[in-house]
Every structure is written in C-alpha cells, then in structure tokens.
Amino acid sequence: MMRDTWNAYGIEMRSRLLLGTALYPSPEVMAEAVAASDAEVVTVSLRRQSPAAGGGNTIWDFIREMDKRLLPNTAGCHSAAEALNLARMSREIFQTDWIKLEVIGDDYNLQPDPFELLKAARSLVDEGFAVFPYCTDDLVLCQRLLDVGCEVLMPWGAPIGTGQGLINPYALETLRARLPEVPIIVDAGIGVPSHAAAAMEMGCAAVLLNTAVARASDPVGMARAFRAGVEAGRGAWLAGAMPKRQTAQPSTPVLGTPFWQQ
C-alpha cells in the first residue's frame, strides 16, 4: 500500500488515531493500550501538584517512557484567560508548541465556548502556539478559527464521554465539504470503532478519543479495535465508496439465470 500520511503544523504523521491517557484502570494498561492503538500522539494535561507528592508521579513516568508526541490540553478551563495561562505553563513543561485548546462553555454538555475559544486561539497563535482547537461543528466558528491562524480543527462528534458517536453527521459533512483543505480531527463523543470509521469515511483526517478505550472492559483490545476502525474508514475514503442506491440491484449476474423461459 502507498504510504498515506497527514500533516499538522508541519509534522507528518502516519497514525490517524490520537489517544488520551486518562481514565485507564492502571498506568500499565494505559501504556499497553497506547501501544496497541499505534497512536503517534497522546494527550496530556497539567494538574495541581501537592508538595507532598515529591518526585513521585507514576502516570507521567509511564507517559514519558512511551516516547510519543505530546498534545497537552487545557481541559477544565472556562475562559480565554485561563486557557492562555495554562497553555503557557504547558509549553514550559512539555517543551512543545502544540496545545489542544479546550475552553468549556457549559458544565452539563462540556461543549466548547465559541467566543472564549476564538479569543484564546487568536492569542495563542500570536504567541506561536500550534493550536488544536476543540470546537463545535459550527461552520462559521470553524472558519473563524482558521482565520485567526489555526491549521487544524477538532470538532466534537458528541459531548465528551458520552460515546454517542456522530450526533450531527450533516454538520460534519458540511465542514468537510466547505473546508476541504483543512485537517479535521473528530474529538469527543466517539464510543465504538464504527463511529471512528464513519468519521474517516467522511474524509476526516484523524480521530481523537479517550473514554471509549479507557473505559472498555478490555482497553488494550479496544485500542486495537479502534486502530483497525480508523484504518478501515481511511481505507474506504481512499478507495472511493460505491454510491448509495434507493432500489435493490442484484450482484450475481441476471443473464443466464436457470429455469427462466421467455
């Protein structure tokens, strides 16, 4: 098979599955799941460190050892100001310009706040960050994010952690059709590999998920399943799916059917 890669902020990547590192039953399982997923990028966060913790920080040790590209997030931020400062702290610690920009606008559906998100994205781009905005599937918001310098979009499929899949395929297809040059990563809401495959079949560049793998009965097996699902969807996009038809059409040749007389 031809080499099929994608690109974000000048980095060429092979794997189209980005994986979160939270919610796993143990650091060991996390590490094994990441390996099984074939992800090249994993998401991480910054959290308050108690002084008592000393040097101990098992999970981070595990993550560091995996030697994957890090995508730090600003999870939990509710304003542009918070997200900005957390992004700066991330850059210092993780030594990367990459930032998954989350600015939550509602504590019930954990959706992005379009207004604060755009404000934060503009500032972060100005400061040289490579912004991966966790956004809604709103075309105008997405266009604005591109206007301020984002080179990637990360619309939600469904609210974080719900596993509902792609609740508004129409909107995602509109994004894909209207912004054909931009890598779209569906982030949040994916529950099973068929959801991931469906996103890729639409022409999305990649998929980012966490809960669906971490909270499976067997996270490692599920990571492997998602890897296959993403490959399946990507492969289908490249191979060009048949058009849907309204009426049935036989596959076996009709000509020469036995027992049939004029």
Added chain:
Amino acid sequence: MMRDTWNAYGIEMRSRLLLGTALYPSPEVMAEAVAASDAEVVTVSLRRQSPAAGGGNTIWDFIREMDKRLLPNTAGCHSAAEALNLARMSREIFQTDWIKLEVIGDDYNLQPDPFELLKAARSLVDEGFAVFPYCTDDLVLCQRLLDVGCEVLMPWGAPIGTGQGLINPYALETLRARLPEVPIIVDAGIGVPSHAAAAMEMGCAAVLLNTAVARASDPVGMARAFRAGVEAGRGAWLAGAMPKRQTAQPSTPVLGTPFWQQ
C-alpha cells in the same frame, strides 16, 4: 491476541468477512480483492452455459485458483422448487453441501420470500445440505429457519446492492439478543466498512458482501478496508464497549484543575 474463530456447520473459520465474486472490473481485480479481504469463503453461482463457450470460463478459473471455500448461491430463484433444483446442481458441480439459499420474493427490493425460503430450507436440510439462508431480520422467520435445521442465519442489512447499511438495527439487535447461540451473518446492503463494523459490534458472527467492494473505485483497497472494519467491530465486541451516556463526563481529571478556587 487469543485465537478468535467462529463455526458454521462444523467448519471453524478465522475470517469473518465472506466475499462475493461478481461485479468486479476484471477477474484479476476480483482475485486481488479476495486476497486483500482475507476472506476464507467466497460466493459463487451457476449460470447457463452456451455450448459455444467450450471449455473457456475465465472467471471460474480465477475463482478455482484462489482455493477458497465455496458458498454457491441460488440467486435469481423465485420459488422453493427452483431453489431446490439449483442447489442440487450446485452440489454436484461444486462438490460442497454448502448453499447460500436465496429465494427472491420481490423484484424491486430483492427481499427474501419468507414462505418459499422456509419451504426450501426444510427440504434442503432434509437432503443433507448446510443451508445458509439469506433471510429478512424477522425474528419469527429466523426462529422457524432454526427449527427446520438451519444452523446459521443470514439476515439482510438493507436491500441487495443499495449500500444503505443497517436500516433496522433494532431488529438485528433483537435477533442477536433472542438467538444468542446462532451465528448471524449480515448479508446484503452493506456499503462502507463502518456498516460492517457496526454489525460486528452488535455481536454478529460475520458479514457477507459483494457490491460494496466490487463497485468501489478501488476494489482492492476497499477489500482491505472492509477486512479492517470487520476486525474493528469484532475486536470491539470482544473488548466490551463503554455504555452510552446521556450527559457529558470529562476524561481529563477534574481534581487539581488549576485556577479554581473555592
């Protein structure tokens, strides 16, 4: 990974993708697509042979050379009597008891005729055939097919050749829940790998398709994509998917979120 196989009529199989051999741009592409799909079973048919044809029969030569297990069909039959006689002819030629039993009840949606299908299935089982009935997703029909001795069910996902996917997931889930011991192969209507993955995520044993691969722009690439899709769905079923939730739930830990004061 543990060896994961399934079983139909005493034959243990590894691959959960059964592939049709019709509608490909060329025999070469067909052969390459079958190889890429990793299918162990391919469907074939019998058609009237003109005497002029002599020994020549390119496509059949290609199929024979692949050395796959054959599943002959009775495509085009509209009555139990036709299907019975075609099945007998198939057994003689293909040297196998396996038969994909199709008895079409309507030329518009090419759906199975529940009545003729059941009648033909009963007779064929009596004659020692291993019947793979192409059926609807009707629970009662499926139960009756089991009652007369079928050991596998092949409900449609959507009308043949439409690529619409699983048009009635509720019915398929009901089949799966009520007949947990029977291998269910979703046959017909699948258009893209995410459809196949979704069928496998429900716990189906396998998927049979033809048009979606043969009529893709790149059949070989699509065969590979479906292989991955089936593996993805099967893997997810084994790994135990997270439950869907109505409301969002953060993946990144909330505890220790910076900037937050009581």
Added chain:
Amino acid sequence: MMRDTWNAYGIEMRSRLLLGTALYPSPEVMAEAVAASDAEVVTVSLRRQSPAAGGGNTIWDFIREMDKRLLPNTAGCHSAAEALNLARMSREIFQTDWIKLEVIGDDYNLQPDPFELLKAARSLVDEGFAVFPYCTDDLVLCQRLLDVGCEVLMPWGAPIGTGQGLINPYALETLRARLPEVPIIVDAGIGVPSHAAAAMEMGCAAVLLNTAVARASDPVGMARAFRAGVEAGRGAWLAGAMPKRQTAQPSTPVLGTPFWQQ
C-alpha cells in the same frame, strides 16, 4: 375543505384514527378520550368471564354506549387455530364481520407470526370475515395477505406498547410505493402525535393506537392531540409537501437586499 374519506371493506370512514379501549385509568376517561379522538372505530376484545361477574361488565357498558364501530381483536392468540376460533366467537358476540387479526409469534417483541397469520387470514376470509391483519412491514407477507383476500393492511410501526414510532420508515415507504391502492393502517408502536403525522405524510390511510393515549398523563388531552396529528399528516399528504433539499435556499427575496453593491 373537500370531504376526505377512506374506505375499508365497503365502509366509508372520515376519521383516520382508530383507537383502542384498554389501559385507561377509568372507563369514564376512556369514553372521554374516545370522544376527543373523534375515532369512528374502536378496538375491543373477548376475555374469559367469571360466572361470579354476573351481568356486571362496566367497561363494556361504556364501550357499547359510545356507539362506535367495533373492531374486535384476537390479541393473545399464538396460532391460526386459536385466532380462528376467537374470531368466530367475536363475530357471534359483537355482530360484526370485522376482525383485527393478531397472531403473536414472539412474547418478547409481540410481533406477528407471518406464517400463522397468513394461514388464519386465508381461513377467515373464506368464512366471510373482513380481516384487518396486524402484520409486519414485510412486503412479501403483505402481498400474500392481499392475495388471500385481505383488503387492508395493518403493519406495525414498532413493537406494541413501546412508543418508539416508525422504526423502519424505509419498509413502510416501500409498502406504500409498491401497494399504492391498499389502505395501510399503521398499528402499534406509535408514541406521540408526530409519529402518527409522519405515517400519514407517507400516504398511510389511518393509524391505530392505544397505549400512547391511554398511558399519557392526560389521556383526553392526548387523544385530542393525536386527532390533530393525524389531520396534520393527512392534510400534508393531500397538500403535497415540498421536496427536501440538501443545500439552503433563502425564503426572503435576495433581489433588492439593501447594502449590497456590485
């Protein structure tokens, strides 16, 4: 508005809502709900009568007083033989040839048994009954029911009492398209008026329901709502809906939009 009626077995009817009489909080509420629904036909049943009951049978007194056309059912029958005998008992008691023929094939989804249903329908038609078969949305089964003399079809929308609405609109639309001359009454599974309206918008002749009205918080209000929903859907079918479009189109004229310069 032009008089819009429909016809079953030679009886012309105005109302397109048929209502069940079971599950109401009280006979009074039932009577009031039936009145509010504007139904001309109500379904009834036969049940074992204890000798102790004497003449008392409140609910039946209420039903009789409403002076509606009765459609007795064979609810609870699991075989053609049971349904046949219950139908004959119904005819004697209710003095009507009309029979809602139910032959249940599964106690979990309460779906019709296609085989026993067809057998019973054939016999009942022969005995002069006007058979209203509660059937699945299977086109071949429906065609067979017509072949044995049914003049009306009553496919389910969803399993009885679930309120899930039309779970397979594709199948219902196929029925409507392929059997354009036959009155189709969607029976079972309807939960809210929009479901009833959707069935009517497809060109169904009528809708039969019970639980959705009887188990609403306010059955009388819900009966009125369903009456409106059925009228809405019927009106839309007659008025000819706009075609769906993939892309937006302004309603307000674009010509003469202020502030716009070439």
Added chain:
Amino acid sequence: MMRDTWNAYGIEMRSRLLLGTALYPSPEVMAEAVAASDAEVVTVSLRRQSPAAGGGNTIWDFIREMDKRLLPNTAGCHSAAEALNLARMSREIFQTDWIKLEVIGDDYNLQPDPFELLKAARSLVDEGFAVFPYCTDDLVLCQRLLDVGCEVLMPWGAPIGTGQGLINPYALETLRARLPEVPIIVDAGIGVPSHAAAAMEMGCAAVLLNTAVARASDPVGMARAFRAGVEAGRGAWLAGAMPKRQTAQPSTPVLGTPFWQQ
C-alpha cells in the same frame, strides 16, 4: 380546553405558528394560507424600492390588510452593522420594536454567524428592540443571547429552505432542558407537519416557517396541516407522553386470554 397561551416580550399569543410571507404563487394564495394557518404573527422584510414602482406594492398591501402582528426580518445581512441599520429602518417603517435578527455567516448553509449575531443583538437590545434572534442550536450562544437581553430564542431546525426537519434533536433537547424558562421558537428547516409537531413535543413554544407552506403544491392546505401539527405537538406536550420502552407490552389485557391452560 384550557386557554393555552405563550408570551414574547410582554405580548400574549395564542397561535404557536409564525408564518413567512414569501415564495407563494400569488399574494392571494399567501393571504389565504396565512388565514388558514391561524398565525397571529407574520414575517416581513425590507427590500430596495425602485422609484419607478410608484405607490404600487401589491404584496405589501395584502400583508397590511391581513392585520397580523408583524415580525420584520434582517434577511440577507452578513454583519452586525448591516443588521443594525436594517433593523432601524424596519422599526421606522413597520412601527414595531420586534425584529427577527438574521445575520448570515455562510452563503451555503445560510447559518447564523454566532459572533456578529451576538454583537447585533446586544446593540439592538440597547436600542430598545425586542430581538428574536435566528440562531444555531448552540447552548453557549443561546445563553449569551439571553445574557445580552434577548427574551426569546429562535434556533434553526435545519438550514433554511431545506425541509430536512430537526437534524440535531439532541441539541434542541439540551436547549429545552437547560433553558426551561425561555420561549424557544424553532425557525428554519421544517418541511412537514410532523417536524413541527416533534419540535412542540419537546416543549418548544412555537414554530416559524415559510418555504414548507409556500412551496407546497397546495399552500393553503399545507398551512392548515401545519396548524394542526403544531396543535398536535403542543397538545402532546401538555398531555404528557408515555415513556418510550425497549420491549413490547400488550395493550389488550393478558388476564383472561382464552384457550390458555396452565
């Protein structure tokens, strides 16, 4: 039936169907359709007037004569500035503070621009307008519109003129659940009465439409159908629908079923 009204900006209304006045085959049909719809509010616009037109303006004469409450729109505006000035012009001409605020963000899906919309809404509220914002179903945007003083929300069901219905019911239900006190009017995208009924069944206050009526084969009949559909949905909301169930439940009593022996 109890009097059931709703309220926007201090005006109590009975009818929950707001109707557009564009796209009808003739002014006469428009007037008749509005009458049949029972709408109390109709939308209007301002468009450039050629001097040659003199006093003649047939359609406006028809609208004026209907003596309905007017809701002027800012259709075609692409920025807050345009919308502001058009709103001021509307107020002068139509002598009403009411304004349906449209600020289009994309010419393909005609969706609202969340950023310009919010800016315009803030200014118009400050100038004393009663703003009816045509918005997306984004909860955060809706909350912001309320924060700047909007007392009504008008989320889209689907892109204008597509007739696709409610493409994201999850989002609309979230709005309804999170903002229970605010009148929500589903505006745009509704194609048939069942769509309108479904919106009302969710607890929306009203529905605004135009194309679905104006472009029906029989606009007057369709107006009547939508009137019924809105009443049906509203009635159902008030009457309290039964809960959906996963498994079937008989309506006819099981106790006393004949032919059954222990």
Added chain:
Amino acid sequence: MKLLINGEWLQTEASTLEHLLDELDYNAAQVATAVDGVFVSRDRRALTGLSDGMALDIVAPMQGG
C-alpha cells in the same frame, strides 16, 4: 364429571353446554363459548354434550387494543 372452565377445574353434572351456562348463572346472550378450543355457536350449545375432562372457554366483551 370434572371440566376445565376458563382454566379452572369444576365439578358439574350438566349434560350440555346450555345447561352448564344456566347452572353457572351466565347470561347466555352475553357470552361466547368454545369447547376444547373450538367455537360452539349459540344455537349449538343445547346440542353440545359435555364429558369428563373437556376444556371450556366462556368469554365476554372487554376492552382491547
């Protein structure tokens, strides 16, 4: 003689279905009857003899869906 009437065993000496209905105080005009799962019409009740172990259904109008 024991009969299974509407699912319950009952001791009776009624020789015909008609007599049985009388004996049990049914309003004969308001019920329909079956013996061993087979409908017995009103005008045949007097002609329908009963014997030990028969299963009878005696039904009356009721609400239905």
Added chain:
Amino acid sequence: MKLLINGEWLQTEASTLEHLLDELDYNAAQVATAVDGVFVSRDRRALTGLSDGMALDIVAPMQGG
C-alpha cells in the same frame, strides 16, 4: 454629482436626501433610507446633505421569511 442609489449610479443635483426622494418621486412616508450603510430617519432627511459618490439605500416593505 453621481450617487449610488440602490446599487445603481444616478446623476442628480438634489442637495439633501429629502430633495432626492422628491426628485425621484418616492412616496417619502413609505420608504426607509440609509446613507453609506447608515440609517437616516425620516426627520433627519432634510438635514442630510448629499455629496458625490455617496451610496444610498431606499427600501420598502416586502414579503419575508
């Protein structure tokens, strides 16, 4: 002096918006006006001087969705 009126260039010598409406035979009570995209209310039309190149919008009620 040339003005862009409703998207089309027009030659005029009208000194104010009010005069222009008169000159063009508009029914002043039935239109609303904007100059260079900014609303000009009815009572300010007489005070609104015109100069070369200005863009005017003159609008009237119409159907809308």
Added chain:
Amino acid sequence: MKLLINGEWLQTEASTLEHLLDELDYNAAQVATAVDGVFVSRDRRALTGLSDGMALDIVAPMQGG
C-alpha cells in the same frame, strides 16, 4: 425433435441427455443439468430420455454475490 435448451429452441435427434451433451460439445464434467426444471445428476444422464418440447438447463460455475 425440438428442445428448449437454456431458453432457446434447438432441433436435435439425441435420444438421451448424455448424447445431447456430446452432440453439443459440452464438457460433461463441467456442467450440471436439469430437465423441465428438475435436476438430473451426472450418473442419470444416460438414462434420461429426451422427447419433443422438453426444457433443459445446462449450467456452469460463475461469479456470484
């Protein structure tokens, strides 16, 4: 004698199905046969006499879905 072979009429004097296949140059091992819609197995072809108006199906392996 005229036979309907795979949907087309053919004049032949072959007395059995086996002879017919020979006459038409079919590779007898690679086809399956039916007479008047009923399967005739390979070992019964020599025993299967033909008569005027019979409908024969002679089929071979092919692609299928």
Added chain:
Amino acid sequence: MKLLINGEWLQTEASTLEHLLDELDYNAAQVATAVDGVFVSRDRRALTGLSDGMALDIVAPMQGG
C-alpha cells in the same frame, strides 16, 4: 504572610516564588507556576515577589483526554 497555594491557604515567609518552591520541596524543574492566574515562567520565579493573599498554582504533568 498567607498564600493560597493550589486552592489551600498556607502560612509562609518566602519572599519569592523561587524560594517558596524550595521551601515546599517542589522539584522546580518539574512544575509550572502561575501567580494570580498569570503564568510565571521558570526564569522569572526568582524575580517574582510574593505578598499576602496571592493565589498560586503549581502544576505538574498528568494524564489527560
């Protein structure tokens, strides 16, 4: 002097952010810091004076989604 450190009040006499991290035994290379919600980079910690009531965030790498 009382400081709000990661959401909890603490009594300290550390004059700069750098001193505070030392005093609390943080591994200075493994945390990032903010004062009153504003990021303070590593090389500015020594220059950042502390005063009563300031809110500090001291964060370290963690799993995330």
